[in-house]
Amino acid sequence: MRSSLFILLLLTCGAKAELLQFNSGHAKGQYQVASYPDDSLLRELVGTPTHDINGDLRLLVGGDQDRLNWKADYQLVGRSGDTLDLSRALQGSFLIPSADLNDDHRLMDLTRTISDHDDYVLVHRLDRLHAGYTGDQAVLRVGRQAISWGNGLIYNPVDFFNPFDPAAVDKEYKSGDDMLYGQYLHDSGNDFEFVAVWRRDKNGNTGNEVNTQTLKYHAFIGEGELDLLAARHYDDDIVSVGGLNNLGGAIVRGDALLTHTELDTYASAVINLSYSWVGFDKNISGVLEYFFNGMGVNESQYQQLEQHPDLTKRLQRGELFTLGRHYLAGGLNIEMTPLFMFTPNMFFNLGDSSGLVQLVGNYDLAQNWQILLAGNLPFGGKGTEFGGLDTPIDGLQFSTGPSLFAQIAFYF
Secondary structure (H helix, E strand, C coil): CCCHHHHHHHHHHHHHHCCCEEEEEEEEEEEEEECCCCCEHHHHHHCCCEEEEEEEEEEEEEEEECCEEEEEEEEEEEEEEHHHHHHHHCCCCCCCCCCCCCCCCECCCCEEEEEECCCEEEEEEEEEEEEEEECCCEEEEEEEECCCCCCCCCCCCCCCCCCCCCCCCCCCCCCCEEEEEEEEECCCCCEEEEEEECECCCCCCCCCCCCEEEEEEEEEECCEEEEEEEEEECCEEEEEEEEEEEECCEEEEEEEEEEECCCCEEEEEEEEEEEEEEECCEEEEEEEEEEECCCCCCHHHHHHHHHCHHHHHHHHHCCCCCCCCEEEEEEEEEEEECCEEEEEEEEEECCCCEEEEEEEEEEEEECCEEEEEEEEEEECCCCECCCEEECCCCCCEECCCCEEEEEEEEEC
16 A cells, blocks of 8 residues: 555654544535536436435544644545436546545545445545644644645635635535645744645656645735745646735735746736625625636637646646636625524626526534535526536537535534
8 A cells, every 4th residue: 555654654653642632523414406407418417406415524633742743534425426427427527526536646545445336435535644743933744634825715726736616615624635744934924835745647656747846935014915936736837926915994815826837828816805894783704806717718719628738637637617717706704693604605707707606504503513505506608607518419518507505514
């Protein structure tokens, strides 16, 4: 097993510390129902409506002594339903994310399939497994872990380490990668961060063409903050500059990004404005964001996406989730009661005038119990990103209709 040496080192660290602590955990059950229009290719494949039932158990274990620490997150994941069939039917398509959980492209193989059938799959895995050192000014961690960078609140081009889909409802945990992470903190509060991620190609080999090395500098400048980043990511060179500052009573954030590939150099940018206030005796916070996707294409090129390999590679890797170039998105968090949060969101493609309306409700049912509900309503004309992309089959589109998501979670 690729992970055996690291696990041995981690257990040695835990044995030396003589500490094994169960920190917390959760159990989640999900139900999803989705519809597809009459002219949808997806309807031809799986019918309509589709139903999915998923489950997730996560146990967080760790330990520390003096400046040494370690952490392991165990996951038991079950997935069943029509989306699993759809993912398998369109395997390899960059428009449908894979429903399979595996470590085929990670350095360590920490995922095992318990049962795999036509209509369900059950796997267990270690989504976090790392050991570290924390000093007065330095932090060092090695192993499977997760990191998030960037100032985008909805679209985040600088977060290229397993980012969330902007329309994802449950964003509590992102998937981890096998990496070396280091941070050095200056007395001023400024800091350097370094990340090296190791991956494997389709042949199981690791190398510069699939690995990532990134250096980031974060500084405080007056009331604002500045981020500078340089990275070698797969075969691409990336540099970015970003930050945040106060604007009256609001906060403005943003990033500008240059990506140099073997084919071209692309500029991307994101800027947003967030503000909190009290309205109708409710606590409200809102965000408005503009995203320019330099790798995106205009509406007339949607049918030739295969001719844009830099874009499709990132769609397949789950680093980008948009086809076009110009997007406007926004959302509100409205505290209806101390136990109920209502969040309406909108994602709008300015190039083809299509979009997605999303309504999310989060309710604390009881102590340690939480209910999450969401409804998605795509809109737009034929041949648009959210309204339905044209397919090579006459009369059929790659389109989805309204969908509902429900999740109940218990924390312990």
